[in-house]
Amino acid sequence: MNTTAQNQFKFVTTKKQHLEQILEIENSAHSYPWSESNLSSCFSRLYHNTGVELNGKLVAFSIIHQVVDESTLMDICVHPNYQGFGFGKQLLIHAIDQAKNRNSAVMMLEVRASNHKALSLYEHLGFTETHRRKEYYQADSKREDAIMMELRFD
Numbered sequence: 001m002n003t004t005a006q007n008q009f010k011f012v013t014t015k016k017q018h019l020e021q022i023l024e025i026e027n028s029a030h031s032y033p034w035s036e037s038n039l040s041s042c043f044s045r046l047y048h049n050t051g052v053e054l055n056g057k058l059v060a061f062s063i064i065h066q067v068v069d070e071s072t073l074m075d076i077c078v079h080p081n082y083q084g085f086g087f088g089k090q091l092l093i094h095a096i097d098q099a100k101n102r103n104s105a106v107m108m109l110e111v112r113a114s115n116h117k118a119l120s121l122y123e124h125l126g127f128t129e130t131h132r133r134k135e136y137y138q139a140d141s142k143r144e145d146a147i148m149m150e151l152r153f154d
Helices: 003-008 016-029 036-040 087-101 116-124
Strands: 009-013 047-054 057-067 070-078 106-112 128-139 142-152
Touching (some): 009 087, 016 036, 016 057, 047 087, 087 106, 106 128
Parallel strands (some): 070 106
Antiparallel strands (some): 009 047, 047 057, 057 070, 106 142, 128 142
C-alpha cells in the first residue's frame, strides 16, 4: 500500500446507514452479489461490520458473524476502483485482530475455487483449507466448488 493511501484511510464500524454504499461496492465487485435483504440482515449484535473509508468515502467492507468463540468471515469486498492498493489485506488483518480481541478461537470462511486472488491472500495470512463443497456455487452455465478455510488462534 502506498504511503498516501496509508495516511488517508481509516477503519469505521459500518451501520445500516452505510447499506447503500455497501450494496454499491458489493454489486460492482461480485459477479453474484448478495441481495440488499441479505446485507441488511447482517446488522445485529452477532455481526461485526467494518469498513475502509478513504477521504470520507467507503471503499471496502467486511462482515464477520461471531457465535461464542467462532468467527466467520461472511463477506469481504473492495470496490474495483480501489483494488490492488492493499485495502483488502489491511481489512482482513483488522478483522482477524478484532476476532482475537473478542476471544475467538478460530476464523472460518468459504471462497469460490476460481477466486485465486482471495485464496492467495487467505493462504498468505495463514488460513488453511479444511474441505470443499463440490459444485456449491452457480458459475454461469456450470457450478463451482466452495473452498472452506479456517485460521486457528492458538
